[in-house]
Amino acid sequence: MRKIPCVLMRGGTSKGAFILAKDLPENIEERNEILLSIMGAGHELEIDGIGGGSPQTSKVAIISPSSHPDADVDYLFAQVMVQQRQVDTTPNCGNMLCAVGPFAIEQGLIPATDPVTQVRIRNVNTNTLVDAEVQTPDGIVTYDGDTTIDGVPGHAAPVALTFLNACGAKTGHLLPTGNITDMFQGVETTCIDMAMPMVLIAASSLGKTGQETPQQLDKDKAFLQRLERIRLAAGLAIGLGDVSEKVIPKPVLLAEACHGGTLSTRYFMPHHCHKALAVTGSIGIATATTLAGSVAAKIINQDKTVRFLRQIVIEHPSGKIEVNLFNDGDKPETIRASVVRTARKLLSGNVYIPECETK
Known part of the structure; x- marks a missing residue:
């Protein structure tokens, strides 16, 4: 069995595996085969992997130090299909995004500051930048707090996300057909x-x-x-x-x-x-x-x-x-947006997959 370091996290109303890019192959086809095996894709319950049998719980965040001069970390989101053995990296996921900052800090990719650490994240899928404010009293990530979000039971520490250049994330245009309707x-x-x-x-x-x-x-x-x-x-x-x-x-x-x-x-x-x-x-x-x-x-x-x-x-x-x-400007294209979400670390360790599925 091949083992890969992995942290299972809830980000907003989603849940998935957080993995450092260095622990996965650079070859996209090889990487995707590993992600399919990790999540157990191809079965409605994802019974042979750690996926939860739902698109909301069959997600992977791949994190690395950023190659962008204005960002701290790079975040590549992978949506792993449940019943199809398919990985899609075309979209972003803002719910998983809110757990990227805590993960990056705890993995030593960015130093923590007291009481809050600001992490600038580049979403590789869309080449957009997002600022995340993570609660780090005494320089330690805390997941405990009084913030609640609908769709998640209980309460946790707030993670504030500000999307800096989200307009035209995939198409280059706010209204990609050129029409309002x-x-x-x-x-x-x-x-x-x-x-x-x-x-x-x-x-x-x-x-x-x-x-x-x-x-x-x-x-x-x-x-x-x-x-x-x-x-x-x-x-x-x-x-x-x-x-x-x-x-x-x-x-x-x-x-x-x-x-x-x-x-x-x-x-x-x-x-x-x-x-x-x-x-x-x-x-x-x-x-x-x-x-x-x-x-x-x-x-x-x-x-x-x-x-x-x-x-x-x-x-x-x-x-x-x-x-x-x-x-800050006079056009809809200059709009910035912010939301407050919560995240939680659920499990850390190694995820195991059959060696034959990685060859």
Whole structure:
């Protein structure tokens, strides 16, 4: 058996393996085979690996000292499919991102300062920079605190994330089709690329209320097929080509808020409904609410483009997430976004895989 040093961590509402890049092969095909074996991909329960049988718990963060002059560490996110033996490194994951700072500090990649350590992270998937504020009293990472986030039981230390240049993360454009709205399969959409490429759709246009549970949506096969047709058309329109084997763009249903928030969302990953909401998804959705004429702005009756500090509260199946938007410039492309999440170290040691699966 081959052993690889590994830390299992919860980041926000996701969970996955954190591994130093130096402990994995540089060859991408060899590396991906190891990740598939680590997580147990190819089985609905991932019974022969440490994956949890869900897209939210079948994730890997690969960390190294940064080669970027303005960053401390590099973070490569890998989404390991559950039932398919496939690894996708095209998207970012903002939930896993919030555990990168604590991991990097404890691995000695960056010195800790008292009481807070700021870690600048470069997401290699999208070549974007994020500042993470990690609680380090007496120079030691603490996971204990009073901060709570919906979708996670209990409370923990806050990790503040500020996305510095998330606009056009994968396509180079905030509105990658050049339009505020586009029609796909007869349905009005807004394609936006802010931290994560997404295609935003009013739930009502697909015969949904936007308040359905993830389980209800996942059981509606006809709806999922229609949603996928829209996603595939959007992928072509925003320049990503055939996205049938990619997890981006993410399709998102939007609806009016029911619990005091700004609006309600159901976020897909892309073929299963998220039980909460991706951090990167929340940033794109929040930004879309500021753009007059977008699907999101129409739902909240926002008829002018907003360019000032604003807090957006997004409802999701497990509760809410707050996104603070800042704009130092005069264009939507200069928007910066911040969120507060929590992380927890669950297990550290070695993960074992059969030697034959790494050859």
